[in-house]
Amino acid sequence: MKQLRIGLIGYGFMGRTHSNAFTQVKNFFDLEYQPVLKAICARDEKNAKAFASKWGYESIETDWRKLIARDDIDVIDIAAPNNVHAEICIAAAKAGKMILCEKPLAMNGPEAEKILAAVTKAKVPNMVWYNYRRVPAVTLAKQLIDEGRLGKIFHYRAKFLQDWTINADLPQGGAGLWRLDAKVAGSGVTGDLLAHCIDTALWLNGNIDTVTATTETFVKQRKHTLTGKMEKVTIDDASLFLARFTNGSLATFESTRYARGHKALYTFEINGENGSLSWDLHDLHRLQVFDYKDESKIRGWKSVHITDGDHPYMKNWWVPGLQIGYAETFVHQVADFIQGLSSGKMASPTFKDGLATDYVTDAVLKSAKTKRWEKVKKVK
Ligand SMILES: NC(=O)c1ccc[n+]([C@@H]2O[C@H](COP(=O)([O-])OP(=O)(O)OC[C@H]3O[C@@H](n4cnc5c(N)ncnc54)[C@H](O)[C@@H]3O)[C@@H](O)[C@H]2O)c1
Secondary structure: OOEEEEEOOOOHHHHHHHHHHHHHHHOOOHEEEEEEEEEOOOHHHHHHHHHHHHHHEEEEOHHHHHHHHOOOEEEEEOOOOOOHHHHHHHHHHHOOEEEOOOOOOOOOOOHHHHHHHHHHHHHHOEEEHHHHHHHHHHHHHHHHHHHOOOOEEEEEEEEEEEEOOOOOOOOOOOOOOHHHHHHHHHHHHHHHHHHHHHHHHHHHHHOOOEEEEEEEEEOOOEOOOOOEEEOOOOOOOOEEEEEEEEOOOOOEEEEOOOOOOOOEEEEEEEEEOOOOEEEEHHHHHHEEEEOOOHHHHHOOEEEOOOOOOOOOOHOOOOOOOOOHHHHHHHHHHHHHHHHHHHHHHHHHHHHHHHHHHHHHHHHHHHHHHHOOOOOOOOOO
C-alpha cells in the first residue's frame, strides 16, 4: 500500500476525530493509500508531544510553517480554529500539499475565494470536513433523492440546537471558548452550526437563491479569557432564516446555543410530492421514510435502521443490525478522499463546496443586518 503522510494542525476535538479516522480507515476499507501519522503541529510543545505519543504521530512541530515546509508530508490537515484556515490553506497550496480543512472553510466568502483560487492554481486535492454527509442514513437520503423517489421537493427544514452558552458567567475567547469570539470564529452559530445544515442542504436539495434571516446575541457582554476584561460579545447566539432554493422549494433553518435540554440536536426533514425523509443526529443510524406510493391501508412513516450491507458504507463494518456512530463519519470521509485520489475524481465536499456554504452564511448574516431578503452569491 502506498503511504499518505499526514501533517495534522491542532490536537483538540477535531484533531482527535481526524487522528482516529486516519488510524482506523485501513482496517475497514481496501484502499490504494494508507495514512501515516507523520507529524502533529501545535503551539504548545509539551501538549503536542503528549498527543503524538498517545495517537502515534512520529514527530511534532510547533509552527505550522515548518510543517508545510517539510518534504515528508503529503497532506496538511487543518483542525485549528477558523481564523487560521485561510493563511494555512494558501501556504499549503503554494507548497503543493494536498489539504483537508475543517469547516467552515473560511471566516467569510471573500476569504474562502482566495483559498479556492490558491488550490485551483496549485491543482492540489482538497476537501472540507463536513462529515455529516458521511452518516450512512444521510448518504442514503441523498441516494433516495437522486433516484427521484421524493419527486418534486416542496420543503426543507433544518435545525441545530445546543444549550451550552446559556450561563452568562461563561467567559469568551481563548482555548475551548474561541467559538464565542467572532475575531477567531468569524461568526457564532451561523458559521459553526448552521454551516453544517447548509452544507447538507446544498448537497441534498441543490442551490439556495435567496435568504432572509434574523439573529440574536442574548448575552451582550462576557469576560474575555485572554484580556480578563468584560467585553462585548460579537457572535450571534441564535440564527434563524428562511430560504428559497433554485428548485422552487422553501426552507426554514434554525440554530441556537440557548435551547435548554438540547446538546447537539441536528435534524432535517424534506417533503416531496411522493414522499418525505427525516433524520436526527441523536438517532443517527435511523432514517425516517414516508412513501406515498405504499398501499394506502398500511401507508405510514417507516423508521429504517441503517445497518444493512446494502446501506451506504455499512458492508465495511460489522454484521447487519449493528450500529456505527459519529467517529465513523470521519473514517468514511478519509476513505472517500483516498478513493478520490485513486479514481482522479475528487470526493466532495471540495473547497468549491465549502465556498458555496460560506456564501450562504454571508447572505444570512447580511440579511440579519439589512432585514431584507438577500441574494446568495453563486460559485463560479
Ligand atoms: N466537522 C465537525 O463536525 C466539527 C466539529 C467541531 C469543530 N469543527 C471545526 O474544527 C476546527 C477546530 O475545532 P475544535 O473543536 O477541534 O477546536 P479545539 O479548540 O478543540 O481545538 C483547536 C486546536 O487548534 C490549535 N490551534 C489553534 N491555533 C493554532 C495555530 N495557530 N497553530 C497550530 N494549532 C493551533 C489549538 O491549540 C487546539 O489544539 C474549527 O474550524 C471548527 O469549526 C468541526
